[in-house]
Structures are given as structure tokens and as C-alpha cells.
Amino acid sequence: MGNETYQDDEELMIADKPAEESARPDDRIDDERLDEENTLKADYVRSVRDALDEGDKSRVYDLVEPLHPADIADLLELFDRDDRHTLAEAITDLMSSDVIAELNDYVREDMMEALPAEAVAQIAEQLDTDDAVQLIEDLDEDDQQAILAELDDEDRVAIESALAYPEETAGRLMSHEVVAVPEHMTVGGLIDFLRENVDLANDFYEVFIVDHKHHPVGTCQLSWILRTPRNIALSDVMKRDQTLIPVSLDQEEVALMFQKYALISAAVVDESGRLVGQMTVDDVVHIISEEASEDALLMSGAGDGDINEPIREAYSSRVTWLIANLGTALIASLIIAYFGAAIEKLVALAILMPIVASIGGNAGTQTMAVAVRAIAMNQLTEANTMRILWRELRVAILNGLTIAVLIGLATGAIFTPMLGAVIALAMVINVVTAGLAGVMVPVIFERLKQDPAVASSVFVTMITDSMGFFAFLGLAVAAGLAN
The missing domain is CATH 1.25.60.10 (MgtE N-terminal domain-like)
Structure with a gap:
């Protein structure tokens, strides 16, 4: 009452x-x-x-x-x-x-x-x-x-x-301000300890229970403590199964653990298993936002991509990848030069080439974004690489066939049916290649212990452009359109 x-x-x-x-x-x-x-x-x-x-x-x-x-x-x-x-x-x-x-x-x-x-x-x-x-x-x-x-x-x-x-x-990244008490304490003793100790952390969501070596053996959420009679021992009410985070764990893996196990906070332990700090959900929110932005910027070669970044640093980070893009673009240019005579005889080839390369590049970017995200979320591993590759291959075939029908009919109506068939086949080849490259390039970078987002776009773009030009121009020559 x-x-x-x-x-x-x-x-x-x-x-x-x-x-x-x-x-x-x-x-x-x-x-x-x-x-x-x-x-x-x-x-x-x-x-x-x-x-x-x-x-x-x-x-x-x-x-x-x-x-x-x-x-x-x-x-x-x-x-x-x-x-x-x-x-x-x-x-x-x-x-x-x-x-x-x-x-x-x-x-x-x-x-x-x-x-x-x-x-x-x-x-x-x-x-x-x-x-x-x-x-x-x-x-x-x-x-x-x-x-x-x-x-x-x-x-x-x-x-x-x-x-x-x-x-x-x-x-x-961890916070050293944690609340840790021995397992022999009662709920009432813990409540008194929390009220009387003025040096405790200001913000915490759970109390960590430790043994005599300061190893975490359990955890008690504050809601449990408030709803449990004072005479109950912590060892009887604490949750023994807890997620422990090694001090050396990468922040991206920390974020994945919080997401996977729906954590609010988690104990951080050193090499000997001693409690040394905690990670809390507010820290992880920042990590998730930071990692998502970082991956998107790395795929574009934009460096940190921060509008407050000094001009000199922004220039140096961006120009590096632009120079790399210049080198890969030369490969596509050499392919075009090889078919230069055919292009001179049939101007329509020059008109249609950008379409093949553009669609292939977009298809590769789509698949690459999915692959990079899957790697970051631990959804794409060695155990299921072939299954994901086969899945993306089927998606690429369906996309390639759909685009091929549309561009083939339009080209056949404007130019010749043979040229429409050539560009349709080239489109299928390039979109399928883009699908394979979009998965394999990030996977190869990840296997080499490199960030798959760093340079994937450069190599995927090179592959799709080169294959698009080679397939389209090569098929046109083979079909005798440039004779």
C-alpha cells in the first residue's frame, strides 16, 4: 500500500x-x-x-x-x-x-x-x-x-x-569504469555497496561478478537486482553464461558480437582472463556508423571522406586511387586500340561500346556491395563462398538475359539484327563476368588479410570494362560486321 x-x-x-x-x-x-x-x-x-x-x-x-x-x-x-x-x-x-x-x-x-x-x-x-x-x-x-x-x-x-x-x-575503445563485486555478496549487500560508494561509474547497465582472481564468472542486470529479495546470494541470481570480449578484438568484430547476441554491455578481458573494462551499446552504435561509412568511402577511394579533413590529406588519399584508376583504364584503352580498325569501319560500334561497359560496371558494383557487406557481417566465409558465388552467378545470368533482350531488340531495330545479336551476347558475357568479379575480388582481398572495401571497385571496374569492350568488339569482328 x-x-x-x-x-x-x-x-x-x-x-x-x-x-x-x-x-x-x-x-x-x-x-x-x-x-x-x-x-x-x-x-x-x-x-x-x-x-x-x-x-x-x-x-x-x-x-x-x-x-x-x-x-x-x-x-x-x-x-x-x-x-x-x-x-x-x-x-x-x-x-x-x-x-x-x-x-x-x-x-x-x-x-x-x-x-x-x-x-x-x-x-x-x-x-x-x-x-x-x-x-x-x-x-x-x-x-x-x-x-x-x-x-x-x-x-x-x-x-x-x-x-x-x-x-x-x-x-x-573500452571503458575502464566498471562495477565488479565478489560472488559471495548478497543482493542486499550489493545494493548498499552501490548506494554508498561514490566513486562508482556514473553509467552502467549490469554488475559483473568476479572470482578471487578478478575473472568474470557472471553478470547481473540492474533490473534483476532491483526485483530480487535482499537476502538472495548473487551466485544464485547471476547469469553465468556471458559474452566476453578480448582486449585485442577488432572493433568491427565487437559490433558483430553485440548485434548477434543482442548485448547492452559486455565485459572486456585481458590475455589472462581478468576483467579490465567493458563495452557498452552506445560505443557500439558509433562503431557501426563509423564502419559503415568507412566501407562506403573506401570502395570509392575517397579516403576518410570527411568535409572537415584538411585539403592536403584529402588530396593525397584521393589522388592515389585516381592514379590507380588511370592505370587500369589504360588496359581498356589498349583493347579499344586493338580493334581500332573495326571501329573505323562501323561507327555503330563506338556508339554502343559505352552501353556495354556501363551496364557491366553497374552490375559489378551491385554484386561487390553485397559481397563486401556480407564479408563485414561474417555472412560470407570460407564455408559458404562457393554457395554465394553460385547464387550471384544465377542472379547475373538472369540480369544479363533481361538486359540482353532489351538492348538486342533496340539495337536490331535501329541498326541491324546481327548487331543486335552481337551486343546481346556481349551483354550476357559482361554481366556474368561482373557478377563473378563482384564476389571474387572482395573475397580474394579478404583472404589476403586486406580490407575488401579498399580497392575492390578499382579492379572490378577494370575487369568489367575490359571484358565488355573485348566481348563486344571481338564478337563484332568474328561476325564480320566490320569487314
């Missing part, structure tokens, strides 16, 4: 709160700042820029103060480097660790380099270990050491320990 009365009273208190107090955080921002897609409006950004140009820091502060930390980070990223620093000076009190954690990597690195080491250290101390590591990991070694020297011993040891692990591994 007492609980019911308390609940009713609390509901009444919430109902009596002023609207502005009970509103959700995003309700604080009116329509003048954010549009229906929750992005900053151009007019609002322009008003902040105008106030900044006028040197009216007080007005700038008033305009920015109601924003959520993530929106403040978005606002900073919309300005160029010099204006960004000026804006940061105008809203110094609002530049919280939450804002810094939400900033784009390049923007964050630039702003950290502009701040003194002690200021960066103060920000790092407010962050979880994984966010603090992300804050300083891309800085120069001298800057890192200067910042670490300003931290207290506990934070410095935790960050140095994380930096010792390779990039994009669980050890580098």
Missing part, C-alpha cells in the same frame, strides 16, 4: 510541474533553431555568425546557451577554423566535456591543439576513459605527454593503458 501511495504522489508531483520543467530536453529548443529533421536552421546559424562578426559575445552566448551539447558541437563544425575558435571563446562556459565528445575527430583535434595542456587535461578528467582516449589519441606525442602529465595518477594510468592497445580494438 505504501508503495502505491508513493507512486501516486510522485505522479501527482510530475503532473503539477511547470511545462518547461517536465518537457523533454529537445523541447527546450524552439522551431527558430532546429528544423523538423533536428538540424540547425540556416537562419539561426546566420544569426550566430552575424553576432560573432559584430563582436557581440553576449548575444552569441544567449543564442547558443539553450542548445543541447550535441547541437553545440554541430554548430561549431559549421564554422571555418578561425571563426570556430572565436565562437569557442565566446561560449567558454558551454564548452563542456559533452560538447567535446560530440565533435568531429578533425575539429576536436584542431581545437585541442589550440588549447593549453592543462585545459585539455581538465576536459579529459570529466570524460569516461574511452572518450578521453579519443580526445588525445590523434595528437602529437609531445602534446599527449604534456596532457597526461596534467592528469591525476588514476586517470593517467587508465588512459596510458588504453593507448597501449592498437587502434580500433576493444582495449583502445
Whole structure:
């Protein structure tokens, strides 16, 4: 009865709160700042820029103060480097660790380099270990050491320990703030421990149960703890079957484990099996987004593809693959040159060649995207490579036949039936080749321990272009169309 009365009273208190107090955080921002897609409006950004140009820091502060930390980070990223620093000076009190954690990597690195080491250290101390590591990991070694020297011993040891692990591994990304208790503790003892210990992590979803060697032996979700009588031993209520993540595991594999086993958090263990940290679902959401963007950009050869990336770095990453494309394009050009005489005698060949190459390239890109995704999701492995290859081959044959009928009839009606038959057969050959290349090129890269997304598009495009030109022109010569 007492609980019911308390609940009713609390509901009444919430109902009596002023609207502005009970509103959700995003309700604080009116329509003048954010549009229906929750992005900053151009007019609002322009008003902040105008106030900044006028040197009216007080007005700038008033305009920015109601924003959520993530929106403040978005606002900073919309300005160029010099204006960004000026804006940061105008809203110094609002530049919280939450804002810094939400900033784009390049923007964050630039702003950290502009701040003194002690200021960066103060920000790092407010962050979880994984966010603090992300804050300083891309800085120069001298800057890192200067910042670490300003931290207290506990934070410095935790960050140095994380930096010792390779990039994009669980050890580098994990949070060291975990709640771990011995298995002989009761539920009541655990609740008292959680309430009385002020140094515990602020955010956690489960409590890890460890043995005397600090090896995780089970886990208890907070909901179980709250609904279990105090006198019950943790060993009787804990879940013994748990997913453990090695510190050396790649972040992509971590994300797959969270997806496969529907995890909210998971223990990270070192080589000896000791609990050293945890990965949580918010970290994994960032990983999934990062990996998806990375694969798409790598397939296009666009480097990091970040609009805040320095021009020199963007140039160097893109021009490398453009030069590689130039080399592979020469192969297709040599094939065209070989059939130059035939093209001169029948201009229709020059008109139709781009169609064959274009369709083959698109078919190859489709299959390659499916293969790269399947490899990333562990759906395409050595155990089922032949089955997937046979599947894509059948899809390619059906696609090739469909396109061949359409282009063959159109070409036959415009030019000659023989030329229509030639381009139809060439289309089937090229689309089937594209299907095979779209699977085999990423698989070969993966078997060679290389990222299948890195250069697959370059080689698939080369194969489809070369085969398309060779099949079409070769069949035309064989059929005597260019005599």
C-alpha cells in the first residue's frame, strides 16, 4: 500500500510541474533553431555568425546557451577554423566535456591543439576513459605527454593503458569504469555497496561478478537486482553464461558480437582472463556508423571522406586511387586500340561500346556491395563462398538475359539484327563476368588479410570494362560486321 501511495504522489508531483520543467530536453529548443529533421536552421546559424562578426559575445552566448551539447558541437563544425575558435571563446562556459565528445575527430583535434595542456587535461578528467582516449589519441606525442602529465595518477594510468592497445580494438575503445563485486555478496549487500560508494561509474547497465582472481564468472542486470529479495546470494541470481570480449578484438568484430547476441554491455578481458573494462551499446552504435561509412568511402577511394579533413590529406588519399584508376583504364584503352580498325569501319560500334561497359560496371558494383557487406557481417566465409558465388552467378545470368533482350531488340531495330545479336551476347558475357568479379575480388582481398572495401571497385571496374569492350568488339569482328 505504501508503495502505491508513493507512486501516486510522485505522479501527482510530475503532473503539477511547470511545462518547461517536465518537457523533454529537445523541447527546450524552439522551431527558430532546429528544423523538423533536428538540424540547425540556416537562419539561426546566420544569426550566430552575424553576432560573432559584430563582436557581440553576449548575444552569441544567449543564442547558443539553450542548445543541447550535441547541437553545440554541430554548430561549431559549421564554422571555418578561425571563426570556430572565436565562437569557442565566446561560449567558454558551454564548452563542456559533452560538447567535446560530440565533435568531429578533425575539429576536436584542431581545437585541442589550440588549447593549453592543462585545459585539455581538465576536459579529459570529466570524460569516461574511452572518450578521453579519443580526445588525445590523434595528437602529437609531445602534446599527449604534456596532457597526461596534467592528469591525476588514476586517470593517467587508465588512459596510458588504453593507448597501449592498437587502434580500433576493444582495449583502445573500452571503458575502464566498471562495477565488479565478489560472488559471495548478497543482493542486499550489493545494493548498499552501490548506494554508498561514490566513486562508482556514473553509467552502467549490469554488475559483473568476479572470482578471487578478478575473472568474470557472471553478470547481473540492474533490473534483476532491483526485483530480487535482499537476502538472495548473487551466485544464485547471476547469469553465468556471458559474452566476453578480448582486449585485442577488432572493433568491427565487437559490433558483430553485440548485434548477434543482442548485448547492452559486455565485459572486456585481458590475455589472462581478468576483467579490465567493458563495452557498452552506445560505443557500439558509433562503431557501426563509423564502419559503415568507412566501407562506403573506401570502395570509392575517397579516403576518410570527411568535409572537415584538411585539403592536403584529402588530396593525397584521393589522388592515389585516381592514379590507380588511370592505370587500369589504360588496359581498356589498349583493347579499344586493338580493334581500332573495326571501329573505323562501323561507327555503330563506338556508339554502343559505352552501353556495354556501363551496364557491366553497374552490375559489378551491385554484386561487390553485397559481397563486401556480407564479408563485414561474417555472412560470407570460407564455408559458404562457393554457395554465394553460385547464387550471384544465377542472379547475373538472369540480369544479363533481361538486359540482353532489351538492348538486342533496340539495337536490331535501329541498326541491324546481327548487331543486335552481337551486343546481346556481349551483354550476357559482361554481366556474368561482373557478377563473378563482384564476389571474387572482395573475397580474394579478404583472404589476403586486406580490407575488401579498399580497392575492390578499382579492379572490378577494370575487369568489367575490359571484358565488355573485348566481348563486344571481338564478337563484332568474328561476325564480320566490320569487314
